[in-house]
Amino acid sequence: MPEVVVEAYTQALRELGNPASTHAHGQSAGERLEAARERIARRLGTDPALVTLTGGGTESINLAIKGLFWAAERSGRFERLAEPPIVMIAAGEHHATIEAAEWLRDTQGAQLEVLPLDRDGVLRPEPLRKALEGFGPERVALLSFLWANNEVGSVLPVRELAAIARAAGVPTHVDAVAALGQLPIDFAELGVDALSVSAHKIGGPVGVGALLIARHASVDPLLHGGSQQRARSGTQNVAGAVAFAAALDHAYGERSNGDSESFEARIARLREMRDRLVAGVLETVPDAVLRGAAPTRDELGSGDPGLDLRLAGNAHFTFPGCQGDSLVFLLDAAGVSASVGSACQAGVAEISHVLLAMGVPESEAIGSLRFTLSPGTTEAEISALLAALPDAVSRARVAGLA
Amino acid sequence: MKILAAMSGGVDSAVAAARAVEAGHEVVGVHLALSRMPGTLRTGSRGCCTIEDSMDARRVAGLLEIPFYVWDFSERFAEDVVDDFIAEYAAGRTPNPCLRCNEKIKFAALLDKAIALGFDAVATGHYATLEQGAHGRELHRASAWAKDQSYVLGVLTADQLAHCYFPLGDTPSKDLIRAEAAERGIQVARKPDSHDICFIPDGDTRGWLDERLDRTPGQIVDESGAVLGEHDGALGYTVGQRRGLAIGRPADDGKPRYVLSIRPVSNQVVVGPKDHLAISRIAGGRYSLTGEPGFDLAEPFACEVQIRAHADPVPATARLVEITAEERTELHRAEATHEIVVDIDLEHAEPLIGVAPGQSAVLYLGTRVLGQFTIDRAMPLGDPAPETQDLAAVESKA
Numbered sequence: 001m002p003e004v005v006v007e008a009y010t011q012a013l014r015e016l017g018n019p020a021s022t023h024a025h026g027q028s029a030g031e032r033l034e035a036a037r038e039r040i041a042r043r044l045g046t047d048p049a050l051v052t053l054t055g056g057g058t059e060s061i062n063l064a065i066k067g068l069f070w071a072a073e074r075s076g077r078f079e080r081l082a083e084p085p086i087v088m089i090a091a092g093e094h095h096a097t098i099e100a101a102e103w104l105r106d107t108q109g110a111q112l113e114v115l116p117l118d119r120d121g122v123l124r125p126e127p128l129r130k131a132l133e134g135f136g137p138e139r140v141a142l143l144s145f146l147w148a149n150n151e152v153g154s155v156l157p158v159r160e161l162a163a164i165a166r167a168a169g170v171p172t173h174v175d176a177v178a179a180l181g182q183l184p185i186d187f188a189e190l191g192v193d194a195l196s197v198s199a200h201k202i203g204g205p206v207g208v209g210a211l212l213i214a215r216h217a218s219v220d221p222l223l224h225g226g227s228q229q230r231a232r233s234g235t236q237n238v239a240g241a242v243a244f245a246a247a248l249d250h251a252y253g254e255r256s257n258g259d260s261e262s263f264e265a266r267i268a269r270l271r272e273m274r275d276r277l278v279a280g281v282l283e284t285v286p287d288a289v290l291r292g293a294a295p296t297r298d299e300l301g302s303g304d305p306g307l308d309l310r311l312a313g314n315a316h317f318t319f320p321g322c323q324g325d326s327l328v329f330l331l332d333a334a335g336v337s338a339s340v341g342s343a344c345q346a347g348v349a350e351i352s353h354v355l356l357a358m359g360v361p362e363s364e365a366i367g368s369l370r371f372t373l374s375p376g377t378t379e380a381e382i383s384a385l386l387a388a389l390p391d392a393v394s395r396a397r398v399a400g401l402a
Numbered sequence: 403m404k405i406l407a408a409m410s411g412g413v414d415s416a417v418a419a420a421r422a423v424e425a426g427h428e429v430v431g432v433h434l435a436l437s438r439m440p441g442t443l444r445t446g447s448r449g450c451c452t453i454e455d456s457m458d459a460r461r462v463a464g465l466l467e468i469p470f471y472v473w474d475f476s477e478r479f480a481e482d483v484v485d486d487f488i489a490e491y492a493a494g495r496t497p498n499p500c501l502r503c504n505e506k507i508k509f510a511a512l513l514d515k516a517i518a519l520g521f522d523a524v525a526t527g528h529y530a531t532l533e534q535g536a537h538g539r540e541l542h543r544a545s546a547w548a549k550d551q552s553y554v555l556g557v558l559t560a561d562q563l564a565h566c567y568f569p570l571g572d573t574p575s576k577d578l579i580r581a582e583a584a585e586r587g588i589q590v591a592r593k594p595d596s597h598d599i600c601f602i603p604d605g606d607t608r609g610w611l612d613e614r615l616d617r618t619p620g621q622i623v624d625e626s627g628a629v630l631g632e633h634d635g636a637l638g639y640t641v642g643q644r645r646g647l648a649i650g651r652p653a654d655d656g657k658p659r660y661v662l663s664i665r666p667v668s669n670q671v672v673v674g675p676k677d678h679l680a681i682s683r684i685a686g687g688r689y690s691l692t693g694e695p696g697f698d699l700a701e702p703f704a705c706e707v708q709i710r711a712h713a714d715p716v717p718a719t720a721r722l723v724e725i726t727a728e729e730r731t732e733l734h735r736a737e738a739t740h741e742i743v744v745d746i747d748l749e750h751a752e753p754l755i756g757v758a759p760g761q762s763a764v765l766y767l768g769t770r771v772l773g774q775f776t777i778d779r780a781m782p783l784g785d786p787a788p789e790t791q792d793l794a795a796v797e798s799k800a
Binding site for chain 2: 326
């Protein structure tokens with residue numbers, strides 16, 4: 001956790017008070033909470049009234065998907081339908097989205113439709129347009145997709161997708177958990193109904209997140225009891241909100257890097273390091289395959305010349321003939337931390353459902369490895385990785401055949 | 403040495419890893435995910451890859467300050483252990499999946515991967531010892547026979563033994579291991595022992611098999627081949643079983659009849675009197691040797707045979723023979739060209755009771771493990787098989 005966030009967090013923890021109480025302590029806590037909410041809203045391009053603080057990204061996503069579905073059901077919209085209402089999600093979503101949508105299918109009478117990704121892991125506008133036309137937008141209870149994929153780092157054309165959904169009148173949720181801190185987020189400009197973020201992705205505390213809910217949107221709560229926030233009951237986490245605000249300032253504000261460095265400059269520097277890492281890996285292991293979008297700038301012409309189609313801090317490869325967990329072990333031993341993607345609660349590395357959704361065969365998906373860079377990553381660390389990689393790959397290949 | 407400690411989440415493998423660290427080795431812990439049962443916490447028996455076991459192993463590794471990983475062998479386990487288990491039952495045999503797991507997973511797939519990744523040996527919490535003999539490394543019983551687990555290691559070969567490490571082999575009792583675990587601050591010190599078959603968490607093997615194998619009705623016959631009744635699937639019967647036999651008429655002598663054997667190809671359940679359950683000879687084709695024996699197996703040799711993990715060893719004479727075309731029956735393993743034949747030494751031991759094809763027979767010379775085979779045929783006392791006379795002739799000559 002960055003020192004400025006730790007300071008803000010610990011200072012807030014020292015100050016007692018329930019923000020909902022009317023006595024002086026409570027009022028002061030309430031002020032700190034609302035001041036934090038304002039800062040959070042400003043950084044995300046929205047108004048404080050639209051920020052529902054939650055217990056993290058998973059809760060935000062569950063609240064959005066179930067809450068939008070229940071609210072639409074309660075409005076009587078589904079009564080006119082001859083067929084079940086549709087929950088539409090992209091393939092390769094985070095498990096919070098997949099399992100919340102499956103739960104709606106299995107217990108709440110929804111029909112689940114999964115939109116295909118292209119081989120870069122991107123949901124393109126065309127499949128969305130086709131699906132909405134095919135089923136009829138009136139049947140679609142909600143649409144949910146990632147802004148950026150947490151595993152392979154691909155950035156979706158969210159503005160275009162959001163515009164299509166908006167034109168069709170389909171309530172839309174964007175999971176921006178992985179995008180936070182790496183892409184500028186402007187909720188008002190995006191024009192979707194709901195957007196999820198989580199504080200720990202940008203150095204804030206674990207267990208703090210937010211769901212932004214547009215004014216016109218209806219989201220039924222998951223948690224009842226006290227109605228402290230628009231879509232959530234429960235005493236609010238003042239220190240968590242203060243720390244989240246501090247983390248957003250740290251992520252998007254100017255920071256000292258010798259000189260003062262803006263967010264844009266920091267991301268540009270991160271992107272350069274990533275590109276060096278990608279080039280270095282492909283040079284040392286020629287048959288490695290970069291997965292996710294190639295870092296070509298603004299291929300879709302989204303009008304954001306500063307953005308590319310890949311998160312600045314993500315480099316994801318498959319290494320033919322290797323098992324990801326062998327590589328993780330061998331690189332770990334060489335002092336390089338990499339990740340095989342997701343693991344179940346027991347710690348078993350799972351074959352990435354994202355890679356499978358991109359059409360990567362299981363035999364190749366098994367050798368996947370993700371490197372995550374941060375602005376604090378050094379050239380020496382990248383060199384250490386590139387030095388350790390060839391031996392790790394050749395050993396892992398032997399182990400893979402064992 | 404660089405040691406890969408296989409950590410199940412139980413107390414034995416935890417103490418084994420701790421001892422490996424204390425002995426000055428470079429140790430990395432690994433938990434094997436063998437089957438996928440998401441959301442399973444505790445299952446009555448040991449689960450493979452239950453969250454609790456994985457977390458317990460991780461906590462121990464944290465305590466020992468060693469790196470820890472979870473490796474997924476669930477596919478190999480399904481193919482080599484679970485599918486084999488089902489196929490053996492389908493063929494009328496009663497398999498021991500723990501031996502298969504040691505043979506194919508822990509000391510094969512895992513060991514191969516460990517060696518490829520630069521490790522010298524795999525450490526486990528088995529109670530068994532390794533000794534240097536005249537012909538190389540030998541596997542011996544643990545010094546405390548009550549906890550000895552050399553039976554389930556009987557499948558190991560010389561190559562595998564060369565890369566094994568059993569830090570618990572010389573511990574006199576399990577209580578001492580638990581005490582040592584408590585002293586070391588290992589939180590699983592009082593965790594119950596594992597039992598049953600790990601991939602059948604509720605212990606209901608019949609029910610589990612019923613979901614996976616079709617029952618084909620067939621005949622119940624006596625030893626002469628006379629049809630006595632019908633069964634609804636040979637799979638449902640166990641050698642030694644008395645109840646549940648739908649036989650209309652009583653035996654001529656009026657005595658109860660027991661399941662003596664199951665004929666998988668003709669789908670017949672063979673029944674007969676209780677005394678025919680007493681087995682004096684066993685034979686089987688799927689065999690392996692625990693290192694170089696140092697003598698010719700084709701010559702009859704005195705040894706001891708153990709047919710269950712917790713059975714007593716029984717004195718016997720064994721030899722390796724070629725299976726001739728004339729002798730081959732439907733009980734012989736189709737792919738086997740040779741088999742090990744073991745005759746119980748009836749002067750010094752009672753015949754074996756309740757032997758079912760599929761069980762593993764492990765051969766010992768004193769404390770030393772010689773090798774093992776899977777029982778294909780179990781022959782009762784007084785079986786007029788001609789080999790019996792032949793063997794007696796050989797012995798008297800010797």
